[in-house]
Amino acid sequence: MEHEMVDIEAQCEQHSNEQESFALFKKANRPVTLKFDKVEYSVKIGGGGGRLMKNKSTKTEEKQILKSVSGSVFPGEMLAMLGPSGSGKTTLLTALGGRLGGGHLRGSITYNDKPYSTAMNRQTGFVTQDDVLYPHLTVTETLVYTALLRLPNTMPKQEKVEHAQAVMTQLGLTRCKDSIIGHPMLRGISGGERKRVSIGQEMLINPSLLFLDEPTSGLDSTTAQRIVSTLWELVNGGRTVVMTIHQPSSRLFYMFHKVLLLSEGNPLYFGKGNEVMAYFESVGYMPQVAMNPSDFLLDLANGISTDESHDDVVSTKENLVAAYRTNLSEKVKGEVLKKYEHAHLQDKTDDKKFGRWPTTWWQQFSVLLQRGLKERKHESFSKLKIGQVLFVAFLAGLLWWRSDISNLQDQTGLLFFSTGFWGFFPLFQAIFTFPQERLMLEKERASGMYRLSSFFMSRIVGDLPMELVLPTIFVIITYFMAGFKESAVSFIYYLFTILLSVLVAQGLGLAIGAVVMSLKSATVLGSVIMLGFLLVGGFYVQHVPAFIAWLKYLSVSWYTFKLALGSQYKHGQTYPCGNGKICLVEDFPSINQIGLGDQGIAFVALLLMVVGYRLIAYLALMRIGVHSKKN
Numbered sequence: 001m002e003h004e005m006v007d008i009e010a011q012c013e014q015h016s017n018e019q020e021s022f023a024l025f026k027k028a029n030r031p032v033t034l035k036f037d038k039v040e041y042s043v044k045i046g047g048g049g050g051r052l053m054k055n056k057s058t059k060t061e062e063k064q065i066l067k068s069v070s071g072s073v074f075p076g077e078m079l080a081m082l083g084p085s086g087s088g089k090t091t092l093l094t095a096l097g098g099r100l101g102g103g104h105l106r107g108s109i110t111y112n113d114k115p116y117s118t119a120m121n122r123q124t125g126f127v128t129q130d131d132v133l134y135p136h137l138t139v140t141e142t143l144v145y146t147a148l149l150r151l152p153n154t155m156p157k158q159e160k161v162e163h164a165q166a167v168m169t170q171l172g173l174t175r176c177k178d179s180i181i182g183h184p185m186l187r188g189i190s191g192g193e194r195k196r197v198s199i200g201q202e203m204l205i206n207p208s209l210l211f212l213d214e215p216t217s218g219l220d221s222t223t224a225q226r227i228v229s230t231l232w233e234l235v236n237g238g239r240t241v242v243m244t245i246h247q248p249s250s251r252l253f254y255m256f257h258k259v260l261l262l263s264e265g266n267p268l269y270f271g272k273g274n275e276v277m278a279y280f281e282s283v284g285y286m287p288q289v290a291m292n293p294s295d296f297l298l299d300l301a302n303g304i305s306t307d308e309s310h311d312d313v314v315s316t317k318e319n320l321v322a323a324y325r326t327n328l329s330e331k332v333k334g335e336v337l338k339k340y341e342h343a344h345l346q347d348k349t350d351d352k353k354f355g356r357w358p359t360t361w362w363q364q365f366s367v368l369l370q371r372g373l374k375e376r377k378h379e380s381f382s383k384l385k386i387g388q389v390l391f392v393a394f395l396a397g398l399l400w401w402r403s404d405i406s407n408l409q410d411q412t413g414l415l416f417f418s419t420g421f422w423g424f425f426p427l428f429q430a431i432f433t434f435p436q437e438r439l440m441l442e443k444e445r446a447s448g449m450y451r452l453s454s455f456f457m458s459r460i461v462g463d464l465p466m467e468l469v470l471p472t473i474f475v476i477i478t479y480f481m482a483g484f485k486e487s488a489v490s491f492i493y494y495l496f497t498i499l500l501s502v503l504v505a506q507g508l509g510l511a512i513g514a515v516v517m518s519l520k521s522a523t524v525l526g527s528v529i530m531l532g533f534l535l536v537g538g539f540y541v542q543h544v545p546a547f548i549a550w551l552k553y554l555s556v557s558w559y560t561f562k563l564a565l566g567s568q569y570k571h572g573q574t575y576p577c578g579n580g581k582i583c584l585v586e587d588f589p590s591i592n593q594i595g596l597g598d599q600g601i602a603f604v605a606l607l608l609m610v611v612g613y614r615l616i617a618y619l620a621l622m623r624i625g626v627h628s629k630k631n
Contacts, residue, residue: 031075032111032123032208032240034096037336039107041066041091041100065091065103067265072335073258075208078231078241080248080273082294083262083301089244090129090213092262096242097126097211099446111209118356120209121448125202129213131194132439134375135183139173139197140164142181145371146201149449152358167203171196171230192223196230202447203234210234212243221249228252250292263301268320270332283323357451364450368458376462385429386470392421393474397481404483405575405585412565412590414482416539419560422471422498423505423530429467430509431522433459434621438517441624456618463506471502485568493567500606501560505530507613508556514620533557542593556609558594559602565591566599 042064066088073079081089094100096109098116111120133142143164151160168174173196181197182188189197195215202210212231216224228248232255235241245252253259256273269276277293280286285305287296299305303316357364379385400414434441437459444450475495484490509526516522536544537557544552552558569585577583586596 030123030208031238032120033072033074033113034209034240034242035072035108035110035113035336036092036096037070037108037333039066039069039092039095039105039109040064041088041095041103041105043103062104065265066095067267068107069260069262069265069267070329070332070336071258071260071267071270072332073240073242075238075240076235077257078235078255079243079258079260080253080256081242081244081260081262082246082248082297084298085246086264087262087301088265089260089262093211093213093242093244097124099126118448122205122358123208125205125207125210126447127195127198127202127210127212127215128443129217130439131198132443133181133194133197134371134440135181135186135188136375136378137371138178138180139168139189139193140177141371141374142197143167143173143200143204145367146449147204148359148367149364149444150205150358150447153360153363164204167200171200171203172226173197173200190223192219192226195219195223195227199227199230207239209240210242212241214244214246216245216248216252224249224252228255245294247298248294250294253293259297261297261301263303263317263320266317266321266324267328268301268324269297270324270328279327283320283327285320357448359450361451361454364454365458368450368455369462372458372462385466389425389470389474390477393477394481397478400478400482402481402483408575408585408588409590411482411484411568412539412588414478415564415568416537416557416561416590418474418478418498419501419537419557419564420534422474422502423533423557423560426467426471426502426505427509427512427526427530428523430463430506431513431526432519433463433510434513434617435517435519435522438624441621445624452618452621452624456621460510460614467502467506468499471498474498490567494564497560497563497567500563500603500610501556504556504560504606504609504613507610507617510617511613511620514617530557537561538594539590542589553605556606559605562594562602563599563606565594566596566602569596571596 042062045061045063069088069092071079081092083089091100095105098121109116111117114120137145144161147160147164148157151163155163168177173193176189176193180186180188181194188194199212199215210231215227215231219227231241231243235257248256254273258271259269259273259276260267261269261276269279271279276297277286280296280300285300300316300320305316359367396414396417400410403410403414405411441455444455445452472495475491475498479491479494484494508529512526512529513522516525532551533555534557535541536548536551536555538552538561569591571586573585574582575585575588585591
């Protein structure tokens, strides 16, 4: 009995601690007032008409996406931005979140009456419409790794892990905490749970300002209700929440404190959600039958009115825009200009107090490396990939079985085949790396989670084990089955040559993928480049015209083949060349074209390629996230 009482007391104490953690977590660190005044955004587009249509303008024109949109959201308020597709609501949300680039943004956007800053970045969460998550990580792993990267060094590691667990508890994710995220071809958690994981990633930093793009898209009404109810609880903790939403149910609609209705970039309404129907009735628009307010608003934004006197789409939109300017614009402007006490709680030392990065370079590298290895272990240790290499290795070993120096043509053929195979194989493995990671990199870079250099190095180092293990196995199998020189030095020399070639090919694949960022285009470009390298590699054509012979100095195949020949043959070495004759190895056509000298130059050239291709890839990746204000 006494033992049972101790257990009950322990459970009560644990429950009390969880409730205390939950209560503390619900409160915003610092209230944030968001104001936006006369926000306009335009992008340049190509003019209509072609060269043969002389009457059409071919000059670049500017298309206005947002047209003088104003509003304000205060702590404890949830703003929902509604409008049909193409109305500009996602563009406005992106602008308010400090992530808009590639166009001309005008107007004023302030946070506690100050412009966007590093300090504000630390207090802002942004949930994109598409849940960009690693499919093979569990819910716990996803949130813990995010916590280790986004939470500052002032928190110990264990406290960060506990914080991630508290977020899971708050969002109701404990039931699926050990389930993988999944994707369309891999069964994982449900769509609503995925959305809550995305929200949880942003809630880890306990943001005072939270942006969400279509958080209920693709979800059933019950799941959507649960998501918005969770956001409602966050708002009650003093947070400021802004979201876009397409067509909420009526019970969701009345949970919004404020509503902004957009049509073709024009504001049609901004104000309290429970006053929207009364406003449109006052300007002559009201539904003929009881209906969901959001359906009615979307009809109006599309220029559709149930009133027969407003049957023209264009005139309906023009009337609603004019009504907004007459009845609401001054009221909205007055709210934007009004000062609030909490707007000055953010002092001038915030930017100095918050460093640009929450953790050190080494911490970021370690966490990203661990996360990458866990996510890609299914890919790196793929049975298909291992089986492919083993099949080719044994097939090559059988085809060149115990080939000796008397079959010099066969031996050089195997050497060149090996250089070609380990040019193509790692190239196409690496080409897919960054195009597949682009969305995740854009998302995490925009939130200021880590340095690009730490991410890049973690990918390079994380891919090395399988990149080097498989070619090592290939060399061991083919070297001894084919009967190459039985010398430890020659074997190590040849193995080192193949591994160096793999690193160069991998770097080339990374560079192509990072520059092109399109899987189809990168694959075609990679094939063309590698085939070109093979053609000028010195094996297929011995008499290359002088005007194109310089291409061999760019070819990884040429340098690799040169080193591979040097691992097996030396100057002055002879071989039986038929009819009882003995010939010099260096006079054999394939070897004579390449030469056995200048091994050091070939080695240095490959080393420069290893570094150079990766440098190109890194510079290409710097384009990602450069439009974000915080980067």
